[in-house]
Amino acid sequence: MGERSSLVYTVSDAAASIRENPVTVALSAVTVGFSLAIFTLFLIVFINISGVVHQWGEKAHVIVYIKDNSVKGGISELKANLTLLGEVESVTYISKDDALKILNTGFEAGEGLLEGLKENPLPASFEIKLKDSFRDPKLISNFAEKVGSYRWVEEVQFGGEWVEKFAELISFVKLTAVILGTFLIVATLFIISNTIRLTVYARREEIEVMRLVGASNTYIKAPFVIEGVTSGIVGGLIAYVLIYLGIHFLGSQIPSYFELDFQSTLSAPFLLLCLILSGVLLGAIGALVSLGKFLKV
Amino acid sequence: MIQLYHVHKKYDGAVQALTDVNLKIEKGEFVFITGSSGAGKSTLLKIMFGSEVPSDGHIILDGRNYLKIPPEQIPLIRRRMGFVFQDFKLINTKSVFDNVALALKVMGVGPALIKKRVNKVLAYVQLQHRANFKPLTLSGGEQQRVAIARALVKDPAILLADEPTGNLDPELAVQVMELFKEVSLRGTTVIVATHDHSLIQRFNSRVIEFSEGKVISAGESA
Known part of the structure; x- marks a missing residue:
């Protein structure tokens, strides 16, 4: 008897659940992917434009x-x-x-x-x-x-009062980004928690039986959290691909005087790491939110 | 040993399920709880199992006041109990083996020991040849024996059964009761709620009779 066996069972239960519900996991992953991609692209454009304004300021x-x-x-x-x-x-x-x-x-x-x-x-x-x-x-x-x-x-x-005006515009864009970003994160959490809630609902009898035979809440919750985290990791990878494509498309459309360089804004491994971590966080929180109300002793 | 002192249970909507229940059940005893539908049998078992909380009163389980046990420790208590339900409560997507193994998995028992104990208990309820079947492909009697195997596989200190023969024909019902009797002889406290009087008469055991949530006869130990 021991913690190690429990951990092995938790992971194998989660793996089985993912195999049985690939559509659910895929749906969550795609949601996470698009949300993170939109958010990050917005951030990259924003960081670049802010940088350009700063450069122009330096030249003045x-x-x-x-x-x-x-x-x-x-x-x-x-x-x-x-x-x-x-x-x-x-x-x-x-x-x-x-x-x-x-x-x-x-x-x-x-x-x-x-x-x-x-x-x-x-x-x-x-x-x-x-x-x-x-x-x-x-x-x-x-x-x-x-x-x-x-x-x-x-x-x-x-060097130009318009730089100042442009900086004001950037402040406005910054505020818009914060608001949009919040909306996106909340919407993503909402979708993930609801997708997981559907899985929980579909497996409610199994969960009830687990409770009756003495499973702890952690034992019951863990596979769902692992499922959420898996969606998050896959979502992070999807976001990375989308961002890569987005940057290539945007990169070819930028007027040259903007002197933007999207490629070097964030290093690829760092960006990938951030995306996966954000996905993991979203997946885990989404799962816990949906389970919170569902589980009682 | 299970002791109940002045246990009351009132559900929301003002249904009084139990009124001033006082009981003492010794370790290894075999007890029938009887009474008509709605007499409070199921509520009593649920309270003993920790899935319902009494509105008032105390339950002492092996010297510990059940109601003072923190919620996160309830699963630990359930691991010492087996519960057999009228509707079996099996997971239909899992095999017979996995259904029985679940009771040990949640306790963190290692795979080798699980295999050994599950096979042993399946042999005991004569279902070894059904280990890889899904519950819905089995007869009602077989499904009930899977549920019993799941309850017994962890060598519970207490076995609770709520109308375990309700879905079985009389011959199977007797077989199931004989199994329970055997379990109690091995030291497990067995509490069976049933309204099947022919079964009760057949097995010479203590009978606690309920009516409208009250104990009308606490019976005597056999």
């Missing part, structure tokens, strides 16, 4: 234009003030002449574009590189606003 330099009438001491003072700021990694001074040179190299074909003018109309400026942790659209915007109020500052420009 902050340029502080200096008032033309600034005195030399004022410029030095401004530079000192800017350098002292916690967000700033480096400050480069671009004089009016430098600005003109840069403009001319930028427009090779239009050399002499500004030749007709009596004086250089371009303002001097500071090009500011921010520290890594501050390269976020929202933080850049705050920084620009702060610096804009400094003395001798004419105007502050940063």
